[in-house]
Amino acid sequence: MxxxxxxxxxxxxxxxxxxxxxxxxxxxxxxxxxxxxxxxxxxxxxxxxxxxxxxxxxxxxxxxxxxxxxxxxxxxxxxxxxxxxxxxxxxxxxxxxxxxxxxxxxxxxxxxxxxxxxxxxxxxxxxxxxxxxxxxxxxxxxxxxxxxxxxxxxxxxxxxxxxxxxxxxxxxxxxxxxxxxxxxxxxxxxxxxxxxxxxxxxxxxxxxxxxxxxxxxTLLTTKEGKKMGKTEKGAVWLDAEKTSPYDFFQYWRNVDDADVINCLKLITFVPIEEIEAMEHWEGSELNKAKEILAYEVTKLVHGKEEADKALAAAKALFSAGSDDANMPTTVLTDADFADGSIGITELLVKCGLAKSKGEGRRLIVQGGISVDDEKVGDPMAAFTQTLIGEKGLIIKKGKKVFHKVTL
Structure with a gap:
């Protein structure tokens, strides 16, 4: 060919x-x-x-x-x-x-x-x-x-x-x-x-x-014609300082079922014959295709070592929810706390999980936020500096976005 x-x-x-x-x-x-x-x-x-x-x-x-x-x-x-x-x-x-x-x-x-x-x-x-x-x-x-x-x-x-x-x-x-x-x-x-x-x-x-x-x-778009490469945090960058390898991996791991085969064709070197064989995959097989896509693109952009770390962290999180070594992390300082605590909506904004406190409140009311596997139902909830300092917190947004908070 x-x-x-x-x-x-x-x-x-x-x-x-x-x-x-x-x-x-x-x-x-x-x-x-x-x-x-x-x-x-x-x-x-x-x-x-x-x-x-x-x-x-x-x-x-x-x-x-x-x-x-x-x-x-x-x-x-x-x-x-x-x-x-x-x-x-x-x-x-x-x-x-x-x-x-x-x-x-x-x-x-x-x-x-x-x-x-x-x-x-x-x-x-x-x-x-x-x-x-x-x-x-x-x-x-x-x-x-x-x-x-x-x-x-x-x-x-x-x-x-x-x-x-x-x-x-x-x-x-x-x-x-x-x-x-x-x-x-x-x-x-x-x-x-x-x-x-x-x-x-x-x-x-x-x-x-x-x-x-x-x-x-061809432009890199979804089946609906929307340009790919945007998240709630903004553009998906190739610079690891602007979009971490883990976040980069997760972006591709979470693409829509309808878009994964096209992305494999356009932005990986996976042999075209192998990709065409995946066109009939469904259900859990498509999740495997997404994992291949995320790994291959992350390897190209950030190298094999970072791709291996992101894959290991993603597998651990989806299976046991325990491995947070390579999870995106926000480090808080004393200035982030008022009277020794920080509100959940402020925390979501600080971590880039919401663009504003109002959006954070909507996520909480809709049941989309968990902290350490506990669903957060109160938009006025707050977390003390002492609690965070002991072990850190893991915030989960939806089913697939994880973020660690430490001091």
Whole structure:
């Protein structure tokens, strides 16, 4: 099976500018391709992970990835999928975020000499002369055509700044520069990037008279079309300091039955034949599939040792409820207590199990909170510093979320 056939069979490919040519190039040439990552946070998240998996699949097949860090485009902000303008970041914040991305990417892509590159588009975008850019690049873009793109259409009613309107031109120019400087002939990205990608393909054709290609891959969504990678605590990050390996494991262990097979195809290297054999699994077998998914993804992101710990802790908790060694833990200080005690709703917020005291009260009233296996029925319940100090507490939210509290 070729890498193109594997990507198709796993359901990773969404759209292509020229399927026949892309298939031919991936099966007969060493292709240099790129994927862009805007440095909007200090860690990659689950949404980025699928893109890294695609890069890894293609690199394993002998192709050459370029990870393009958006130190220039992040100054503008991609309007795609956003109802409001993105938060403006400083150059220092963007460069810090890009450095964090670079460290994380090295777990998935081999950046040793000649195998792959990490570049920053700020190296060329930040030094551009605006009038020259308009004359050389802007002249090739039709405003009428740009306004038909989904990334702009969804924003026109709410308001689209002229700053953001330039984003498509900048991303397209990236492709032109990488074609000229690196021999890059293919741009990949999530399916929400289709409009930006096809405009980059068109710009290279207009300026250089050469054919390059674009391919998008499936977004990581539930069967209902909702993007995956969000919890009540926020995004599921690849940084262990922002989302612990245990929480990361638990996120995938708790995916819906309808989504587990698709996730195995998209974000693991489990052989596709094995995954297809799981498509007929039901009941307890699906729980086994979820365990495989959680273990494999955690191993890829955090390493085998952390995946082993998370698996052992999860099995112990589900069977005996006793092993809390690797459980997410919140350490309280004296400042968290008033008159030697802390209320349960405050404790839920402190541990990230509820966004507010009001949400914590609702969880308690609905019977969703237990402390040390005892159901909490009173939203006014409180726990003394002495009680917590003796052994700590284990808070259980619903059936599957466990959290330890210590001093």
């Amino acid at each position: 070729t890498v193109f056939e594997e990507l198709k069979r796993r359901g990773l490919i969404a759209q292509m500018t020229n399927e026949e040519k892309i298939k031919e190039k991936l099966e007969s040439e060493k292709v240099t391709f790129y994927i862009g990552f805007d440095a909007t946070a200090d860690s990659l998240h689950v949404g980025h992970f699928l893109q890294l998996m695609v890069m890894s699949h293609l690199q394993r097949a002998g192709h050459r990835p370029i990870a393009l860090l958006g130190t220039g485009t992040t100054m503008v902000g991609d309007p795609t999928g956003k109802t409001d303008m993105r938060k403006m970041l400083t150059k220092e914040e963007i460069n810090h975020n890009a450095q964090c991305f670079q460290r994380q990417m090295s777990r998935f892509v081999d950046f040793s000499e000649g195998n792959a590159k990490i570049l920053r588009n700020g190296d060329w975008l930040l030094n551009l002369n605006y009038l020259d850019f308009l004359r050389d690049v802007g002249v090739h873009f039709s405003v009428n055509r740009m306004l038909t793109a989904e990334c702009f259409k969804t924003r026109l009613e709410r308001g689209l700044s002229f700053l953001e309107f330039n984003y498509m031109l900048m991303q397209s120019y990236d492709f032109l520069r990488l074609f000229e400087d690196e021999g890059c002939t293919m741009e990949l990205g999530g399916d929400d990037q289709w409009s930006n990608i096809i405009n980059g393909v068109d710009l290279v054709r207009r300026v250089k008279g050469e054919e390059v290609y674009g391919m998008t891959f």
